[in-house]
Amino acid sequence: MTAMQIPSLSTEYVKVPIAGPATLTSLPVEMAVVPQDQDPAGGDWETADWIGTSAALLIGPASPFGALAKGLTYGIWVKITSTPEVPVLGPYPLHIT
Secondary structure (H helix, E strand, O other): OOOEEEOOOOOEEEEEEOOOOHHHHHOOEEEEEEEOOOOOOHHHOEEOEEEOOEEEEEEEOOOOOEOOOOOOEEEEEEEEOEOOEOOEEEEEEEEEO
């Protein structure tokens, strides 16, 4: 999979398109941004938003995450809570330029 790219100075939404039923966007969604090849732990998850049918999380210097390291690739993870299922999707690569 080709990595998404965002400049290190930019604050913007990372969006991950999610396929599913029309009611999907009514479900709680969380996202985690962790170093490549690392699984997210409990404290890594942040409440995300739905933008259309994409899970979205604001990242960058003006976000709760702060600046991500230039030149590194991170894994973006998505968790959707749909009782009894809680699918975890990812990682989706994100390269910081």
